[in-house]
Amino acid sequence: MKRNKVVIVGAGFGGLTLACKLNGSTYRVLLLDRFNHHQFQPLLYQVAMAGLEPSSVSFPLRAIFQGSPNVRVRLAEVNEVVPEQQLIKTTDGDFEYDFLVLACGARTNFFNNPALEQHAWSLKSTSDAIALRQHLLLMLEQADTATEEEIRSLLTIVIAGGGPTGAELAGALAELRRHVLWKDYPELNASMMRIVLVEASDRLLGGMSLNSSQAAFRYLTRMGVEVLTGVRLSGYDGHVVQLSNGATINTKTLIWTAGITANVVNGINLSEKAPGNRIRVDAYCRMIGNESIYVIGDLAFLQTPRFPNGLPQVAPVAIAQARQVAANLLRMAKGRAPKPFHYRHKGSMATIGKHKAVIDFPWFRMQGGLAWFVWMAVHLITLMGMKNKLFVFINWVIAYFTNDSTLRLIFTPASQKTWDKKQKPPP
Numbered sequence: 021m022k023r024n025k026v027v028i029v030g031a032g033f034g035g036l037t038l039a040c041k042l043n044g045s046t047y048r049v050l051l052l053d054r055f056n057h058h059q060f061q062p063l064l065y066q067v068a069m070a071g072l073e074p075s076s077v078s079f080p081l082r083a084i085f086q087g088s089p090n091v092r093v094r095l096a097e098v099n100e101v102v103p104e105q106q107l108i109k110t111t112d113g114d115f116e117y118d119f120l121v122l123a124c125g126a127r128t129n130f131f132n133n134p135a136l137e138q139h140a141w142s143l144k145s146t147s148d149a150i151a152l153r154q155h156l157l158l159m160l161e162q163a164d165t166a167t168e169e170e171i172r173s174l175l176t177i178v179i180a181g182g183g184p185t186g187a188e189l190a191g192a193l194a195e196l197r198r199h200v201l202w203k204d205y206p207e208l209n210a211s212m213m214r215i216v217l218v219e220a221s222d223r224l225l226g227g228m229s230l231n232s233s234q235a236a237f238r239y240l241t242r243m244g245v246e247v248l249t250g251v252r253l254s255g256y257d258g259h260v261v262q263l264s265n266g267a268t269i270n271t272k273t274l275i276w277t278a279g280i281t282a283n284v285v286n287g288i289n290l291s292e293k294a295p296g297n298r299i300r301v302d303a304y305c306r307m308i309g310n311e312s313i314y315v316i317g318d319l320a321f322l323q324t325p326r327f328p329n330g331l332p333q334v335a336p337v338a339i340a341q342a343r344q345v346a347a348n349l350l351r352m353a354k355g356r357a358p359k360p361f362h363y364r365h366k367g368s369m370a371t372i373g374k375h376k377a378v379i380d381f382p383w384f385r386m387q388g389g390l391a392w393f394v395w396m397a398v399h400l401i402t403l404m405g406m407k408n409k410l411f412v413f414i415n416w417v418i419a420y421f422t423n424d425s426t427l428r429l430i431f432t433p434a435s436q437k438t439w440d441k442k443q444k445p446p447p
């Protein structure tokens with residue numbers, strides 16, 4: 021009997037690429053996601069900083085597959101996989117599969133610290149970015165009429181995690197402080213706002229070269245960000261951050277970018293646990309021990325001689341694996357043998373602020389203004405949809421010349437977290 025039902029869980033970089041590649045094929049494809057849109061995570065921090073509109077980095081899934089003969093989209097959260105019955109259980113009912121592709125990505129890892137999870141802000145989805153933007157703007161509003169003591173805590177922002185997301189957020193906040201704070205809030209000034217970036221290891225951008233990491237440190241400290249390396253954040257109760265060196269920081273805002281853990285769906289046997297809670301896969305991206313289940317992107321753990329700790333959890337890996345799985349499914353439909361996946365690392369990059377970025381290509385490195393333009397070009401090219409590319413480009417051009425944006429809008433009711441904090445001030 022022909023096996024042609026493909027169910028893809030997750031419409032991120034991996035799942036969406038796969039569905040697009042199978043569009044028009046002989047497979048019946050069902051694409052499921054708990055959101056009705058694809059999210060371009062690399063630019064979420066700009067949404068959180070009110071530099072871009074949420075809709076510029078999100079793309080409605082149904083619009084992508086309008087008129088598709090074989091791809092169907094469902095808004096559903098997958099709760100369980102039953103491999104023995106080739107079935108998944110979702111909030112929208114049960115679905116059978118011949119091939120299941122798990123592309124559920126990862127979520128923020130709070131390392132089993134419930135207080136952190138309750139009080140810290142994370143940045144993994146467009147909804148997270150909107151909530152964080154709302155919170156930051158409310159902090160500024162409250163600071164405008166607060167006492168000096170309160171202002172200190174309202175305008176101190178601590179970011180945990182000195183990877184690309186943490187460094188980019190810190191840089192964007194420093195730009196906001198420099199160019200916008202005093203214009204929007206004449207009673208406040210830049211010296212009242214404190215931005216602290218805490219990194220447990222001894223350097224920023226741990227996945228990049230030492231050169232890039234030193235450049236990022238230099239850029240951030242010049243922009244007035246307090247960078248604490250070799251310091252672990254050990255606790256936060258919504259008011260006070262505790263650090264491993266014994267220091268404490270009063271703040272109403274902790275942004276947690278210090279780790280991710282894979283979104284493993286119930287029913288998947290994780291007897292052989294892989295780092296980051298990921299699922300081990302073979303060279304064809306199939307789950308070890310089950311040839312009907314493929315795992316791609318942030319959720320997959322594939323060791324190679326160059327990457328003994330697994331491939332990096334970045335968009336190019338997810339996209340490349342999706343392409344390979346699609347090619348293999350198409351080959352198998354024609355009775356041909358699948359080919360193994362080989363990853364070619366094309367480099368990594370991070371931007372710290374205007375005219376400041378670092379790029380590690382496999383053969384050379386770039387820093388500064390030129391790297392910043394390359395960073396923008398790469399992100400524009402990879403962003404989905406012409407409208408989104410155009411809107412982001414226009415926003416960037418305006419911001420380039422004005423150092424400002426008109427997107428600092430607060431839509432009440434604020435997220436529950438902010439609302440609670442606002443309603444119940446600390447005793």
Ligand SMILES: Cc1cc2nc3c(=O)[nH]c(=O)nc-3n(C[C@H](O)[C@H](O)[C@H](O)COP(=O)(O)OP(=O)(O)OC[C@H]3O[C@@H](n4cnc5c(N)ncnc54)[C@H](O)[C@@H]3O)c2cc1C
Nearest residue numbers: 030032033034054061062097098124125317318333334335
């Ligand atoms: C803030 C931020 C900045 C980043 N910057 C960069 C960057 O500059 N460059 C880079 O290469 N990478 C970057 N990354 C990493 C990159 O976004 C990920 O590596 C990439 O998104 C992984 O793709 P994926 O398809 O595996 O998962 P994702 O893109 O995360 O997609 C997973 C999808 O699965 C859905 N899902 C999860 N669980 C379920 C479930 N149970 N039921 C239904 N749906 C589910 C989610 O809603 C989501 O849509 C960044 C990540 C973040 C968070």
